[in-house]
Amino acid sequence: MFHTVEAQLSHQVVTPELRAEFRQHDFERLRTFCLLVFCVSIGLWFFIDVLVSFEGGQGFTPKSILFLALLGGLTCCVPFIRRARSFYLLNLLYVGVYCFSSRLVIEGMPEVVQPLWLTLTASSVVFLASVMPQNHYSYFGIQAVTWLVLNPFSDGVAGLELEDSLIFFYVLFFLGMTVYTYLRLTQGKLNNFLMARLLMEQAYLDALTRIPNRRAFISQTTERLEKSEPGQRRYLAMVDIDFFKKINDSYGHDIGDEVLQRVAGNLRDGLEGFEFARLGGEEFGIYLWDLSPEEAGQLMENLLRAVREAPTSHPATISIGLARLADGDTLNQALIKADQALYQSKHNGRDRSTYAP
Numbered sequence: 063m064f065h066t067v068e069a070q071l072s073h074q075v076v077t078p079e080l081r082a083e084f085r086q087h088d089f090e091r092l093r094t095f096c097l098l099v100f101c102v103s104i105g106l107w108f109f110i111d112v113l114v115s116f117e118g119g120q121g122f123t124p125k126s127i128l129f130l131a132l133l134g135g136l137t138c139c140v141p142f143i144r145r146a147r148s149f150y151l152l153n154l155l156y157v158g159v160y161c162f163s164s165r166l167v168i169e170g171m172p173e174v175v176q177p178l179w180l181t182l183t184a185s186s187v188v189f190l191a192s193v194m195p196q197n198h199y200s201y202f203g204i205q206a207v208t209w210l211v212l213n214p215f216s217d218g219v220a221g222l223e224l225e226d227s228l229i230f231f232y233v234l235f236f237l238g239m240t241v242y243t244y245l246r247l248t249q250g251k252l253n254n255f256l257m258a259r260l261l262m263e264q265a266y267l268d269a270l271t272r273i274p275n276r277r278a279f280i281s282q283t284t285e286r287l288e289k290s291e292p293g294q295r296r297y298l299a300m301v302d303i304d305f306f307k308k309i310n311d312s313y314g315h316d317i318g319d320e321v322l323q324r325v326a327g328n329l330r331d332g333l334e335g336f337e338f339a340r341l342g343g344e345e346f347g348i349y350l351w352d353l354s355p356e357e358a359g360q361l362m363e364n365l366l367r368a369v370r371e372a373p374t375s376h377p378a379t380i381s382i383g384l385a386r387l388a389d390g391d392t393l394n395q396a397l398i399k400a401d402q403a404l405y406q407s408k409h410n411g412r413d414r415s416t417y418a419p
């Protein structure tokens with residue numbers, strides 16, 4: 063079964079919208095981690111800056127204060143950012159400022175250790191960038207900015223000296239490794255996201271009608287019931303297709319399925335913003351709130367008409383039981399009440415709605 067789901071995933075076309083949803087989800091999930099990385103990196107920079115400044119006898123200069131303020135200011139923006147795209151820009155800006163400030167600190171170190179420190183800092187920055195939420199543009203932008211600003215060979219390569227060659231091959235190796243890790247990690251995270259979506263869909267969507275199923279309805283309405291204020295007007299309706307067995311018997315199960323899909327479509331069109339689901343067989347459930355009894359009744363009448371008057375060669379009608387929930391009513395009590403009202407609709411001739419106050 064796992065292989066079937068995996069095979070299904072590998073054939074899924076990842077549209078730009080789906081990719082954007084994934085990136086937004088990834089950013090929201092990792093926002094706290096990003097904040098932590100920003101704060102720790104400022105701490106590290108500050109520590110090394112203080113060490114180098116005082117060892118070098120320069121003291122803490124206004125430049126250090128400026129960079130500290132810039133880095134701190136950019137970090138403070140993270141909790142307020144809503145869109146992943148804005149974070150990518152901010153991250154790129156942060157990396158730029160961080161690289162410049164690090165370069166200045168490193169230039170205060172003895173010349174002989176500078177290439178090593180530049181390599182070390184650039185490697186740490188691009189490693190962290192490869193595990194943070196990114197799109198390809200921002201990731202390769204960060205790689206470019208980092209290696210340009212923290213280029214360990216900015217003073218030129220003096221012949222084929224051993225130290226330069228070692229650093230050069232290390233940078234090459236590290237660059238390849240971080241790019242590879244980033245691409246694999248992103249693909250892995252995307253696959254996980256798609257898998258979670260697929261499983262959610264299979265668990266909460268009715269396979270035939272593509273509207274929520276009983277499990278989704280129970281979980282959503284229970285949550286809404288728990289959150290509802292005392293005195294709030296709430297209703298539960300049960301909907302049942304009339305003589306559905308006859309439709310199946312006369313036209314076959316395929317047409318029966320079509321009728322189910324059509325009625326589900328009528329629910330989707332007429333009840334936008336409310337909860338509805340296929341509870342099983344030819345039975346549907348609806349949960350409404352913040353409506354007067356007249357408005358709820360009118361919605362049910364509209365639904366009855368939409369099903370009755372659907373332009374089709376296989377007409378059908380539905381019966382509805384609409385129950386008003388009292389404060390403290392459980393979902394089960396509401397379902398029983400609505401079911402009794404539905405029974406009244408069937409008993410009184412079908413194609414109608416009965417209201418149980």
Ligand SMILES: Nc1nc2c(ncn2[C@@H]2O[C@H](COP(=O)(O)OP(=O)(O)OP(=O)(O)O)[C@@H](O)[C@H]2O)c(=O)[nH]1
Pocket residue numbers: 270302303304305306307308310314315316317318319322342343344408
């Ligand atoms: N085509 C199709 N039929 C289904 C599906 N699920 C349940 N049914 C059929 O739905 C029918 C339900 O019939 P009944 O419960 O007897 O009710 P009814 O014929 O609608 O009669 P009333 O409710 O009294 O108007 C049964 O024949 C089931 O086989 C489905 O997914 N597809």
